[in-house]
Each structure stands twice: as C-alpha cells, then as structure tokens.
Amino acid sequence: QASQEELKAAYRRLCMLYHPDKHRDPELKTQAERLFNLVHQAYEVLSDPQTRAIYDIYGRRGLEMEGWEVVERKRTPAEIREEFERLQREREERRLQQRTNPKGTISVGIDATDLFDRYDEEYEDVPGSSFPQIEINKMHISQSIEAPLTATDTAILSGNLSTQNGNGGGSINLALRRVTSAKGWGELEFGAGDLQGPLFGLKIFRNLTPRCFITTNCALQFSSRGIRPGLTTVLARNLDKNTMGYLQWRWGIQSAMNTSIVRDTKTSHFTMALQLGIPHSFMMVSYQHKFQDEDQTRVKGSLKAGFFGTIVEYGAERKISRHSILGATVSVGVPQGVSLKIKLNRASQTYFFPVHLTDQLLPSAVFYATVGPLVIYFAMHRLIIKPYLRAQKERELEKQRESTASDMLQKKQEAEAAVRLMQESVRRIIEAEEARMGLIVVNAWYGKFVNDNSRKNEKVKVIDVTVPLQCLVKDSKLILTEASKAGLPGFYDPCVGEEKSLKVLYQFRGVLHQVMSADNEALRIPKQ
Numbered sequence: 001q002a003s004q005e006e007l008k009a010a011y012r013r014l015c016m017l018y019h020p021d022k023h024r025d026p027e028l029k030t031q032a033e034r035l036f037n038l039v040h041q042a043y044e045v046l047s048d049p050q051t052r053a054i055y056d057i058y059g060r061r062g063l064e065m066e067g068w069e070v071v072e073r074k075r076t077p078a079e080i081r082e083e084f085e086r087l088q089r090e091r092e093e094r095r096l097q098q099r100t101n102p103k104g105t106i107s108v109g110i111d112a113t114d115l116f117d118r119y120d121e122e123y124e125d126v127p128g129s130s131f132p133q134i135e136i137n138k139m140h141i142s143q144s145i146e147a148p149l150t151a152t153d154t155a156i157l158s159g160n161l162s163t164q165n166g167n168g169g170g171s172i173n174l175a176l177r178r179v180t181s182a183k184g185w186g187e188l189e190f191g192a193g194d195l196q197g198p199l200f201g202l203k204i205f206r207n208l209t210p211r212c213f214i215t216t217n218c219a220l221q222f223s224s225r226g227i228r229p230g231l232t233t234v235l236a237r238n239l240d241k242n243t244m245g246y247l248q249w250r251w252g253i254q255s256a257m258n259t260s261i262v263r264d265t266k267t268s269h270f271t272m273a274l275q276l277g278i279p280h281s282f283m284m285v286s287y288q289h290k291f292q293d294e295d296q297t298r299v300k301g302s303l304k305a306g307f308f309g310t311i312v313e314y315g316a317e318r319k320i321s322r323h324s325i326l327g328a329t330v331s332v333g334v335p336q337g338v339s340l341k342i343k344l345n346r347a348s349q350t351y352f353f354p355v356h357l358t359d360q361l362l363p364s365a366v367f368y369a370t371v372g373p374l375v376i377y378f379a380m381h382r383l384i385i386k387p388y389l390r391a392q393k394e395r396e397l398e399k400q401r402e403s404t405a406s407d408m409l410q411k412k413q414e415a416e417a418a419v420r421l422m423q424e425s426v427r428r429i430i431e432a433e434e435a436r437m438g439l440i441v442v443n444a445w446y447g448k449f450v451n452d453n454s455r456k457n458e459k460v461k462v463i464d465v466t467v468p469l470q471c472l473v474k475d476s477k478l479i480l481t482e483a484s485k486a487g488l489p490g491f492y493d494p495c496v497g498e499e500k501s502l503k504v505l506y507q508f509r510g511v512l513h514q515v516m517s518a519d520n521e522a523l524r525i526p527k528q
Contacts, residue, residue: 105140105350156176159173169195187202202217213235250277271287284304286301312331396497411486447461485517500519502516
C-alpha cells in the first residue's frame, strides 16, 4: 500500500546509500554500482502502475509471464488479473496434452487361516506339516489413464485383471467425457471382457442448485443370457457447510435403495448409512478422527450389521513419506471371522493386502491382528522409515544448495557489499538515536537457531545482521513486513531450505530488550 511519495523517499534513501559517486574506494565503488542498478530496476517496476499491479498480485513470476507485451498500458489491477488468468489458462491447455493422470490398484488376498484354524491330527503323517501353510488365493489389478483431447473433452482408458482360486478374467473399458458447462458433464462408456460380453453405459452429472446435484448412470450388459440393463441414480444435497446427504436408487443387478449422511470436518469424518435391497440389506455407522499432526494420523472404527451378519472394524492410517500413506484395519465379524487389511497409498497407486486369519471369533487372532502391525510399524518407523526420511531430506537440501550455490554466493557477496556501504550511514543513525535515547540495535542474528534438546546435534547457522537492521531504523522505529527477511538489504539466506528466525537484542530509552521473529512474520519494534 505504499504511496508514490513513500516509494520515492525510499528510492532516494537507497540511492544516497548506494550511489557510486559517494565511494572513493574502487572495490566499494564497483559494488555500489551493482546494488544501485538493482535498486533502480526495482523502482522502475514499482513506479509503473501496470508493472506494479502485476508484481503486487503475482510477484516476479508475473513479470516473467509470456504475453504481457501485448497488454494495453491503461489497465486496472482487476483487468490485469483477468489477462494473467487468460494467459495461465493457455499454458494449462498446453500442459494438458502431456498429462495422463494414471491411477492403479493392486490387491493381493492372503489366506492365513492355517495359523489359527489348524487341526494337528490331519497333518500328523504329512511331511513338513509343522509349518503353517500361507497362500495367495486371489489377486486383482486395475489401471486407468486419462488423455485430455481438448479443454472440455477427455478420454479415459481402464482395464482390470482378477483371479481367485485358479479362476480369473479381465476387462477393458473406454470412456469419453465431455464437460458441457460449469454445471455438469456427460460420459459415454464402452467395455468388453472375457467373462462378460460388451458393455455400453451413459453417465450424467448435473448441479441442480448450488447445494444439490444428481448423478445418473445407465448401463446395458450383453451376455449369453441376454441383455442385462442397470440404472443407478444418486441425489446429493449439502445439509450444512460440512454435511452431505445422499439418496441412491439402484435397479437391475442387485437392486437396492440406500440413504446416507456424511459429515466431514477438519478433525473428524462421520458416516451413517441404511440400505434396503436384494440380496443385501444393512445399516452402517463409521467414525474417523483426524489428528492435527504433520504425519496426518487418523484412527477409525465402524459397525455394519445386515442380512449377511455383523462386522466390526477398527484401524489407523498415517503418512510415512511425502507421497505415501500406510494404513491397517482389523475386521471382526460373524460369520466372516477375523481379517487384517493392510493398505499402502503411494501417489495415485494403491496396494491392498487383505489377510484372512480365521473363520472363527478367536481372541488370539484379534490380539495378534491388533498388536502385530503396531509392533512392526513402530520398529520399521524407528529403524527404517525415520532414518530414510532424514537422509532423503538431507539429500534434497544438499541438492537445493548445489543448484542455488552460485546464486547464493552472489547474494552473499551483494549482502556483504551492502553492509560495507552502510557503515557510514549506520554511524550517523546511531549518533542520532543515542542523542534522543531512541532505538539502537545492539546485536541481531538471522538464520537457523537450535533451542530444542532433541535437535542439539544439529548445527546452528546464523549470520550477523546488526548493521543492516540498524540501517532500517527510522525515527526510533523498525518496521518489517510479512515477507522473508532474506530479501532485506544486507541479508542473505545462510541455510537454504531450512526454517529461519530473526533474533534482535536492542536498546530503547536506555533499557535492553530482546525479540525473536519467524522468517515470514511481520516485526515492529519497539513493542507497545
């Protein structure tokens, strides 16, 4: 919000500080010329209403955007924003052609009932019967890719393969989706498989009101038994900011009516559903609690009861790396028995391992299904995941430092040159502040501070910024805005990619004070 007068005043002050004619030393003179040119470039951007509007809204990347040269000079900030968004859309359309958005699922079913349901008399005469038999009894693999044809049309190719107890099959599907308006889209689907005949489908999505939408899916499945039609319709409505209500009607194969309420907040996710249908009718309640930690830990539990029996499930999931989430769920039911389900989400790929432990309700199976994954996870987290993430972070930081090494060296040289050029101005500012018992910066440091005992092995990386901070003092006040302090005159980044702070020891009215400020936090001293 700085006015043109304030910009001019700041420009004049920095020009006086960095003007080459004010320095006789040849080396200082060269450094002053470079900094003076930087100040002049900044003033050229900020003094032009158009380039300033671009910079205020989008920063330096907005100034580097292709196509600005054709923009009319007499544009308001709102018009410039529209122009920028248009140019961004054009770039997005070009990027669309290169994006396929692959998604995949691999599921491996494991039969481990021999661990708990063994009958020793059956195995007495069989060689190797002392070891329980664990088998893979089913597998499922599915994959899909998207191919954007235009900004509104997308082709989706998907396929899957399944096998269970030696029998299997697969299918392949092609869908063409068109976004018809901001309120809806339509999709045509064609499919074929070795177990089922050709499939033709039509799916339509439409926003009825800002708070209500409907989805309809019609399908015709051709088989040796004839044509099997199917229809599914879902009506959904926002009940409040965090709650959705759904009504679903399915006709055809496994006809049913379903109603559900889903409430999703920052800390929890709650679902309640009721279904009446053939052959399955059930009621289900589930709750998930979301912890507000950096690992995005979630614990969940659900109860499902119907004509097929009763199932109780409980489990947890946690982020183990930047793109990976690991989860485990224990399922206890009648007559299903006890199962352990392990799931790993890695970017857009999902790996699912359902392990069937027993057909009976055995407390020992429930105990081992609950405690076993916890022990294994904490052991792996401590011995493998944590060291790997620490090493990965160090590699990324090292890579970032290497890629920015020349730029950082230049910034460091500019900062050191600026500090040398500030010495005379700082001496005059201190004399003026001492005369009025004003604000004097005794010591100031910027960089990475280590105060936590758990991080005592980490190295402190700070630079002395006493001189550049004192140079910013005006009328016994120091005001820093919400931006990284590495961009201030006389500053540079001493620890690229790491968390930084500013620590200031200052004297005001003859009394010493100390303040600590985060890198992007605004600072105003003296404090009121």
